Amino acid sequence: MLIRKYAARDLKEMMKIWNAAVEEGAAFPQEGEQCSCKASV
Numbered sequence: 001m002l003i004r005k006y007a008a009r010d011l012k013e014m015m016k017i018w019n020a021a022v023e024e025g026a027a028f029p030q031e032g033e034q035c036s037c038k039a040s041v
Contacts, residue, residue, distance in 0.1 A: 015034050015035070018033075019033040
């Protein structure tokens with residue numbers, strides 16, 4: 001396993017993980033999904 005600092009190229013996959021957790025509703029109090037217009041490095 002390689003651990004590295006995240007980069008802009010990682011945002012799409014990071015949003016997928018975040019939005020899956022938000023959709024489940026078990027981990028975050030957030031109700032809306034994250035979109036690329038709000039995501040940045």
